[in-house]
Amino acid sequence: MKIISGGVCAAKGFKAGATRCGIKESRTTDDLAIILSECECTAAATYTLNRVKAAPLYVTMEHLEDGVARAIVVNAGNANACAPDGMENARRQAQAAAKLLGVEEDRVLVASTGVIGQRLNIECIEENIGNLKLSDNGSEAASHAILTTDTKVKSVAIEFTVGGKTCHIGGIAKGSGMIHPNMGTMLGFITTDCNITHEMLQIALVESVRRSYNRVSVDGDTSTNDMCIVMANGLAGNEQIDWQNEDFDKFYQALHEVNVRLARMIAGDGEGATKLITCTVKGARSEEAAERLAKAVCASSLVKAAMFGADANWGRVLCAMGYSKAPFRPEYVTVSFSSSVGTVMVCDHGYGLDFDEDLAKQILLEEEVNIDVELYEGEEKATCWGCDLTYDYVKINGDYRT
Amino acid sequence: MKIISGGVCAAKGFKAGATRCGIKESRTTDDLAIILSECECTAAATYTLNRVKAAPLYVTMEHLEDGVARAIVVNAGNANACAPDGMENARRQAQAAAKLLGVEEDRVLVASTGVIGQRLNIECIEENIGNLKLSDNGSEAASHAILTTDTKVKSVAIEFTVGGKTCHIGGIAKGSGMIHPNMGTMLGFITTDCNITHEMLQIALVESVRRSYNRVSVDGDTSTNDMCIVMANGLAGNEQIDWQNEDFDKFYQALHEVNVRLARMIAGDGEGATKLITCTVKGARSEEAAERLAKAVCASSLVKAAMFGADANWGRVLCAMGYSKAPFRPEYVTVSFSSSVGTVMVCDHGYGLDFDEDLAKQILLEEEVNIDVELYEGEEKATCWGCDLTYDYVKINGDYRT
Numbered sequence: 001m002k003i004i005s006g007g008v009c010a011a012k013g014f015k016a017g018a019t020r021c022g023i024k025e026s027r028t029t030d031d032l033a034i035i036l037s038e039c040e041c042t043a044a045a046t047y048t049l050n051r052v053k054a055a056p057l058y059v060t061m062e063h064l065e066d067g068v069a070r071a072i073v074v075n076a077g078n079a080n081a082c083a084p085d086g087m088e089n090a091r092r093q094a095q096a097a098a099k100l101l102g103v104e105e106d107r108v109l110v111a112s113t114g115v116i117g118q119r120l121n122i123e124c125i126e127e128n129i130g131n132l133k134l135s136d137n138g139s140e141a142a143s144h145a146i147l148t149t150d151t152k153v154k155s156v157a158i159e160f161t162v163g164g165k166t167c168h169i170g171g172i173a174k175g176s177g178m179i180h181p182n183m184g185t186m187l188g189f190i191t192t193d194c195n196i197t198h199e200m201l202q203i204a205l206v207e208s209v210r211r212s213y214n215r216v217s218v219d220g221d222t223s224t225n226d227m228c229i230v231m232a233n234g235l236a237g238n239e240q241i242d243w244q245n246e247d248f249d250k251f252y253q254a255l256h257e258v259n260v261r262l263a264r265m266i267a268g269d270g271e272g273a274t275k276l277i278t279c280t281v282k283g284a285r286s287e288e289a290a291e292r293l294a295k296a297v298c299a300s301s302l303v304k305a306a307m308f309g310a311d312a313n314w315g316r317v318l319c320a321m322g323y324s325k326a327p328f329r330p331e332y333v334t335v336s337f338s339s340s341v342g343t344v345m346v347c348d349h350g351y352g353l354d355f356d357e358d359l360a361k362q363i364l365l366e367e368e369v370n371i372d373v374e375l376y377e378g379e380e381k382a383t384c385w386g387c388d389l390t391y392d393y394v395k396i397n398g399d400y401r402t
Numbered sequence: 403m404k405i406i407s408g409g410v411c412a413a414k415g416f417k418a419g420a421t422r423c424g425i426k427e428s429r430t431t432d433d434l435a436i437i438l439s440e441c442e443c444t445a446a447a448t449y450t451l452n453r454v455k456a457a458p459l460y461v462t463m464e465h466l467e468d469g470v471a472r473a474i475v476v477n478a479g480n481a482n483a484c485a486p487d488g489m490e491n492a493r494r495q496a497q498a499a500a501k502l503l504g505v506e507e508d509r510v511l512v513a514s515t516g517v518i519g520q521r522l523n524i525e526c527i528e529e530n531i532g533n534l535k536l537s538d539n540g541s542e543a544a545s546h547a548i549l550t551t552d553t554k555v556k557s558v559a560i561e562f563t564v565g566g567k568t569c570h571i572g573g574i575a576k577g578s579g580m581i582h583p584n585m586g587t588m589l590g591f592i593t594t595d596c597n598i599t600h601e602m603l604q605i606a607l608v609e610s611v612r613r614s615y616n617r618v619s620v621d622g623d624t625s626t627n628d629m630c631i632v633m634a635n636g637l638a639g640n641e642q643i644d645w646q647n648e649d650f651d652k653f654y655q656a657l658h659e660v661n662v663r664l665a666r667m668i669a670g671d672g673e674g675a676t677k678l679i680t681c682t683v684k685g686a687r688s689e690e691a692a693e694r695l696a697k698a699v700c701a702s703s704l705v706k707a708a709m710f711g712a713d714a715n716w717g718r719v720l721c722a723m724g725y726s727k728a729p730f731r732p733e734y735v736t737v738s739f740s741s742s743v744g745t746v747m748v749c750d751h752g753y754g755l756d757f758d759e760d761l762a763k764q765i766l767l768e769e770e771v772n773i774d775v776e777l778y779e780g781e782e783k784a785t786c787w788g789c790d791l792t793y794d795y796v797k798i799n800g801d802y803r804t
Contacts, residue, residue: 052724052732052752082720082732084753116717117754224721301703302799309800315518318484319626322454330454330484350454351486352519391793397704398711 001160001254007139010157010170011193012235013038016138018145021128023121024077024114030145032125035189036071036101036134041231043069043109044202046209048226054079055086056110057227059094063106067198069231070107072189073097074146075125076174078114081224089122096122096129111187111227113148113174143172146187149396150176154265160254162247165238167194169251171230171258175218175266186213186266188228190258194251195234196241203244204252205230212259215291215384217299218270230255267298267385268368272392276368277307280383283375289326290375290382296324297371298386307369308388312337312360314346317371332376339366403562403656409541412559412572413595414637415440418540420547423530425523426479426516432547434527437591438473438503438536443633445471445511446604448611450628456481457488458512459629461496465508469600471633472509474591475499476548477527478576480516483626491524498524498531513589513629515550515576545574548589551798552578556667562656564649567640569596571653573632573660577620577668588615588668590630592660596653597636598643605646606654607632614661617693617786619701620672632657669700669787670770674794678770679709682785685777691728692777692784698726699773700788710790712766714739714759716748719773734778741768 008016014037018030045064047057063069073093080086090110098105112120143153157170171190196204209228234240241247268276279297284290297303300320306313314335321328335347337360344360346353363369410418416439420432447466449459465471475495482488492512500507514522545555559572573592598606611630636642643649670678681699686692699705702722708715716737723730737749739762746762748755765771 050721050724051730052720079717082717082749082752082754116715116721117749119754224717224724301795305796305799308796311800313518315481315484315626318454319452319518322452322626328453347484347519350484352484389796389799391796393703394707394710394791394793394796397707397791398713 001158001257004157004159006157007143007155007170007172008035008189008191009136009139011168011191013193013233014191015134015136016142017132017134018138018141019128019132021124023075023124027077030141031075031077032129032132033074033142033145034071034097034132034134035142035191037231037233039233041069041233042067042196042198042201043229043231044198044205045227045229046206048224050224052082052224054081054112054225055090056080056112057225058087059090060109060111060227063094063109068107069109070103071097071101072109072111072229074111074187076113076146076148078112078118078120079116079225080112080120081116083117084119089120092122093125096126100129100132109229113146113187113225116224139172146172146174148174148176149271150174150269152265152269154262156258156261158254158257160250162194162238162250165236167192167236167238169194169254169258171262173262173266175269176271186226188213188262190230190255192230192232193234193236194232195236195238196232196251200241200248201230201232204248204255208252208256208259212256212263215295215382216263216267217295217386218267264385267387270387271396272390273387274390275307275388277371277386277388278383279371279373280381281373281375282381283377284380285327285378287380287382289328290380291384292324292326293321293328293373294382294384296320298384301389304386304389307364308390310361310364312346312357312364318347328375328377334374336372337363338370338372339363339368341366403560403659406559406561408559409545409557409572409574410437410591410593411538411541413570413593415595415635416593417536417538418544419534419536420543421530421534423526425477425526429479432543433477433479434531434534435476435544435547436473436499436534436536437544437593439633439635441635442470442472443635444469444598444600444603445631445633446600446607447629447631448608450626452626454484454626456483456514456627457492458482458514459627460489461492462511462513462629465496465511470509471511472505473499473503474511474513474631476513476589478515478548478550480514480520480522481518481627482514482522483518485519486521491522494524495527498528502531502534511631515548515589515627518626541574548574548576550576550578551673552576552671554667554671556664558660558663560656560659562652564596564640564652567638569594569638569640571596571656571660573664575664575668577671578673588628590615590664592632592657594632594634595636595638596634597638597640598634598653602643602650603632603634606650606657610654610658610661614658614665617697617784618665618669619697619788620669666787669789672789673798674792675789676792677709677790679773679788679790680785681773681775682783683775683777684783685779686782687729687780689782689784691730692782693786694726694728695723695730695775696784696786698722700786703791706788706791709766709771710792712763714748714762714766720749730777730779736776738774739765740772740774741765741770743768
């Protein structure tokens with residue numbers, strides 16, 4: 001398995017591109033992206049569990065009923081959620097892309113991101129989609145076009161081997177705010193040339209999403225538009241993966257590596273964030289308990305504010321674990337902070353240690369900080385990701401609509 | 403029922419006072435308070451459900467096993483949670499107060515608030531507690547001494563009638579950060595001269611706390627030290643309330659009025675807050691569903707940041723309801739914002755209205771803002787309270803320990 005370039009165009013037979021339609025007037029950059037496979041793909045998706053779902057999610061669910069797709073069309077600048085004419089406009093978005101690409105409408109999946117509750121300007125998409133040029137190296141343009149308040153592009157690609165054949169898998173994502181996925185995800189689009197059935201693809205995606213995007217929290221708000229799609233066109237020529245054999249495991253590892261890397265990028269680039277927080281809970285009785293504890297730590301406003309201030313206020317870590325509803329014995333717990341600068345243990349068996357405050361400060365001033373918790377109760381563990389809570393988060397969200 | 407002055411000294415036979423012990427060196431104001439009844443009281447309490455509980459909670463639980471108490475001793479500046487010698491120091495705190503007051507140690511209840519994980523300086527309490535003077539008008543001093551990052555004193559008292567006898571009930575509280583109570587509360591201390599059994603007092607307290615403090619969220623973090631205590635000394639001379647009769651209802655109404663008023667004060671004075679947010683969800687199938695929905699709205703970082711920016715971003719309200727896990731039909735919902743300036747409906751049947759943005763801005767610039775949601779599904783409703791998310795919240799919590 002090795003990291004390569006190319007994003008969603010790294011796999012054979014995939015093209016991508018982007019253009020500016022003017023969906024949100026104040027936005028001067030591209031706001032519409034398309035990812036296309038030259039042949040039919042098996043495809044799988046996970047969606048937000050928010051009871052309020054955006055219209056494009058319903059259209060994508062319909063179009064994916066047979067597990068087959070050719071393309072994804074994504075716009076930024078408007079979420080098309082709780083919006084007038086939502087379903088009609090999401091369908092028109094698929095139709096416009098289908099016409100441009102010369103494919104059937106139900107082979108096109110739709111995703112949107114942006115403000116909730118305002119009508120999508122579908123007319124400007126229909127007028128301008130013709131300017132969108134697809135190419136083998138269009139992933140970067142597409143990865144920029146899907147961003148909103150993100151400050152960095154999220155893209156990764158991997159080369160791996162299945163049954164003697166070289167396969168490729170790549171993805172792009174957007175995150176930033178309203179990030180606390182629940183069995184769905186932020187927007188994530190993955191392409192692969194690996195040959196795999198729809199059923200196996202869906203199993204791999206659900207399992208991997210659970211352990212990657214669903215372990216990220218930026219602000220505890222689960223979006224109405226979360227969606228992760230994977231398309232597999234089979235052009236790598238490997239024997240089709242149709243059960244959970246060794247080939248499936250290899251594919252899963254590559255897919256999961258892509259998803260974890262994108263998830264970490266999303267956490268580190270959360271709205272207003274200055275650093276990536278990684279919390280690992282070890283020694284738990286179950287993976288679920290470890291995950292709940294780690295997620296409560298990453299989602300705690302007080303832990304996040306302390307990380308912004310590089311303050312080794314470990315009491316807030318224990319406090320967040322305490323209200324997570326996961327079982328653990330506070331009197332067993334150790335807590336350490338670490339980064340590239342070093343490691344400092346701050347809590348042993350539930351009590352504070354007399355630690356080196358200067359070293360702790362240096363550790364916490366880094367851009368990637370780890371909070372490591374050991375429960376001494378079992379063998380299970382889980383890692384979750386988040387970011388710090390900053391003035392800029394408040395600034396960005398105090399007046400997002402203007 | 404009428405509002406009176408006097409706080410925890412409004413009820414007959416209660417005295418209070420405060421002094422400075424120097425528990426936290428940088429604090430120059432009083433940090434120790436005592437509330438005393440001249441005779442024995444029935445007493446009831448609720449505690450945080452956080453799995454990590456501070457030592458004083460365990461001592462208070464022990465001392466309340468027989469439902470009888472005389473006094474409460476409270477310190478600010480140190481939570482005595484996850485702290486070395488925690489249990490021993492909480493006991494010494496009760497002993498020091500008992501000695502000063504000339505009462506049995508197990509008649510003294512203990513509460514603490516402040517930083518987690520550092521040893522309580524019990525020696526300075528033992529040395530200085532002798533300076534504490536109790537008086538009939540000592541409630542104000544006590545209400546100041548229990549504050550941490552609070553900016554305002556929280557105090558209320560009410561006169562009411564039970565069985566022809568005039569009764570009084572009053573309370574003081576502290577809130578500010580780490581506020582998201584779960585069947586417990588922030589620190590709240592209530593005194594009354596009403597004659598009521600321990601059992602009835604406990605029933606009334608649990609029911610009222612569920613509908614007052616437990617409906618407040620400042621930052622989603624449930625503290626290790628939450629506790630609400632009510633002491634009733636019976637000096638009003640009413641016939642003892644020993645079952646849920648009409649007298650109980652009158653007492654409950656007075657107690658609940660005190661708790662709701664304190665809860666609102668706590669929400670409006672949340673860390674860094676500039677305004678009180680009140681979310682009422684009506685037309686629900688159950689009170690529990692209404693409460694979940696209203697609480698999700700009040701706890702959403704994105705809603706809170708929008709309120710700070712006076713931005714009528716109602717999509718975030720619907721989004722928060724959507725992930726609350728309570729049932730409702732988005733396509734039925736209406737959402738309005740209101741304040742003393744007026745009312746504006748922003749969402750009707752799940753879709754955005756073309757509302758007056760200038761009026762909405764004026765409404766949201768007020769210090770008390772209401773978010774009113776109608777579900778059109780049933781007859782039940784619930785109200786929850788919160789505050790906006792501001793730069794100052796981040797500032798206060800970025801470096802709280804220093």
